[in-house]
C-alpha cells in the first residue's frame with residue numbers, strides 16, 4: 001500500500017471510531033434536507049379554503065365559520081357538489097377543500113364521531129403537511145366544542161379524513177430542494193475537511209507527520225480524498241432522496257451532475273484546507289468556514305435570484321462558487337441541461353478549483369517552514 | 370541518491386553539526402548562536418529550564434522550523450536543503466504526545482510505518498521486534514488514548530524508531546511519569562544507542578543528565594556549558610547534576 005493509501009485508510013479508521021461525526025456526515029444531510037425543505041418552503045399564508053356544506057344546519061355553518069378569515073386562511077370559491085370541490089383543488093383554485101357530509105349535526109348531537117372530509121393540495125409539500133395539520137386541528141377542536149355546547153361534555157372528536165391531491169404545479173419545492181443539496185455538500189466538504197486538518201494541528205500529529213517524508217501534496221490528498229468520497233455519497237443520497245421523496249425530476253444526465261460535483265468539491269475542499277491553514281483551533285476553523293458559507297448562500301441565488309440583485313451584489317456573485325454549482329444542479333435536475341448549456345458554470349468552477357486548491361497547497365508548503 | 374552523495378561526506382563521524390544556529394520570534398531571540406557537535410552513536414543531553422529554547426532548537430534541527438541564521442548538518446544532510454532526505458534519516462518524538470488517541474497501538478504503528486514506506490512483512494517483523502521491547506506486545510489492540518502515560522511515551526518512541534533513524538530527537542520524552550517508568554524509558558534509549566543510533570534528548574530532570582554521554586546546558590537561548598557529566602562536575606565543583614545546573618544558571 002502506498003503512502004497515500006496509508007493516509008486515506010487512517011482517515012477512514014478514525015471516522016469509524018467517531019460515531020458522532022459519522023452520523024453528522026451521513027444521516028444529518030438527509031434529515032436536514034427534510035427539515036429545511038419543509039421549513040424553507042412558502043409560508044402558510046392565504047391558504048384558500050373551499051367548503052362544501054352538505055349538512056346545511058346551524059351547527060355545520062358554525063364549523064364552516066370556524067376557519068378564521070385572516071392571514072392563514074382565506075375563503076376560496078364555493079362548490080355545489082363533491083365533484084366541483086375536487087375540481088377546484090385539482091385546478092389549483094383552492095389549497096384546502098373541506099367537505100361536511102350530511103348528518104354532521106345529527107352525529108354531533110347523538111354523540112357519534114362525525115366525519116369531515118379534508119383534502120389538501122399536495123403539490124407544495126410544506127403547505128400540504130403543515131396546512132393539513134393546522135386545518136385538521138382546527139376542525140377537531142371546533143367539532144369538540146360544538147359537541148360540548150350541545151350537552152355532550154367531553155365532546156366527541158371529529159375525524160377529518162385527510163386526503164392529498166397531487167398537483168403538477170411544483171415550482172417552489174423543486175427549486176428549493178436542489179439548492180439545499182448544494183448547501184449540504186458545501187458544509188460537509190468544506191467544514192469537515194477543515195476540521196479534520198485543524199484537529200491534527202491541535203493534537204500535534206500534524207507536526208509529527210511533518211517530520212516524516214510525507215509531502216504536503218500527499219498530506220493534502222490524504223485529507224481530501226476521504227471527505228470527497230463522503231461528500232459524494234452524501235450528494236448521491238440526498239439526490240436519490242429528493243427524487244424519491246420530493247419527486248424532483250432527474251431531467252438531465254447524472255454524469256453531467258457528477259462532473260459538476262467533482263469540480264465543485266475541488267473548490268470547497270480547497271476552501272476547507274485554506275480555512276484550516278489560517279486557523280489554529282477548531283473553533284477558528286468553524287467560524288472561518290461559517291463566514292464564507294453565509295456569504296456564499298446569500299449570493300448563490302438560493303433565496304434571491306441573482307438577476308434580481310443590485311449590480312454590485314451581482315458582480316460579487318462571480319466570486320461565489322456556490323452560485324455556479326447551484327445553477328448546475330438546478331439546470332441538470334430541472335431542465336435537463338448538458339455540459340454545453342452550462343459551459344460558463346463549469347469553467348468558472350474549474351478556475352476557482354485551481355485557485356483554491358493551489359492556494360491551499362502553497363500555504364501548506366509554506367507552513368512547513 | 371544525489372542528496373546523500375552531495376552531503377554525507379562533509380563532517381565525518383558527526384551526527385549533528387551546528388554553527389551559529391539562531392532563531393528569533395520578533396525581537397525575541399529564542400535560540401542564540403548555537404554551536405555544537407554530536408558524535409555518531411552518542412547520547413547527547415540537552416538541558417535547560419522551561420523556556421530556555423530547547424524545543425525551538427530541536428524543531429530547527431528536524432526541519433520543522435526555519436532558522437533565522439546559522440547552519441546545521443544532521444545525519445549528513447544539510448538542514449533546509451534536502452528536507453525529505455533529512456526526514457528519512459531522523460526520528461522525532463515531540464514534547465507532547467502526538468499519536469492518534471483513537472487508533473490502536475497496532476494501527477498507529479501501521480500508520481507511521483506506512484508513511485515511511487514500511488509495510489507487509491518488513492513492517493510486521495519490525496513491530497514484532499519493537500513492541501515486546503517497549504512492553505506493548507499485549508496491548509496491541511488497545512487504543513492509544515486508553516494507555517497509561519508511560520506506555521504512550523514508549524509507543525511514541527516506538528513509532529519514531531520504526532524506520533531505523535540514524536539520529537533520534539527526543540524532546541522531554543519522560544515528562545510527567547514516575548521514576549520507574551523513566552528508568553525503563555532510559556533503558557530503551559541505551560538499547561538504541563548501543564545499536565548505533567545517535568540520541569539527542571532534552572530533559573529538565575537533572576538525574577537523567579547523569580545517563581547521558583555528554584550534556585549541554587542552555588540558558589536563555591545560549592549554550593553555557595558542554596561536557597561529560599563528570600567534566601561538568603569538576604568544572605563547577607558541583608556534587609551532582611542538580612548542583613551543577615544551579616551553579617551554571619546562577620553564574
Ligand SMILES: Nc1ncnc2c1ncn2[C@@H]1O[C@H](COP(=O)(O)OP(=O)(O)O)[C@@H](O)[C@H]1O
Nearest residue numbers: 394398399417418419420421422423424425426
Ligand atoms: N512560535 C513561537 N513564537 C513566539 N515565541 C516562541 C515560539 N516558540 C517558542 N517561543 C518562545 O521561545 C522561548 C523558548 O521556547 P522553547 O524552545 O519551547 O523552550 P523550552 O523547550 O526550552 O522550554 C520561549 O520563551 C517561548 O515562549
Ligand SMILES: [Mg+2]
Nearest residue numbers: 423424425464
Ligand atoms: Mg520544550
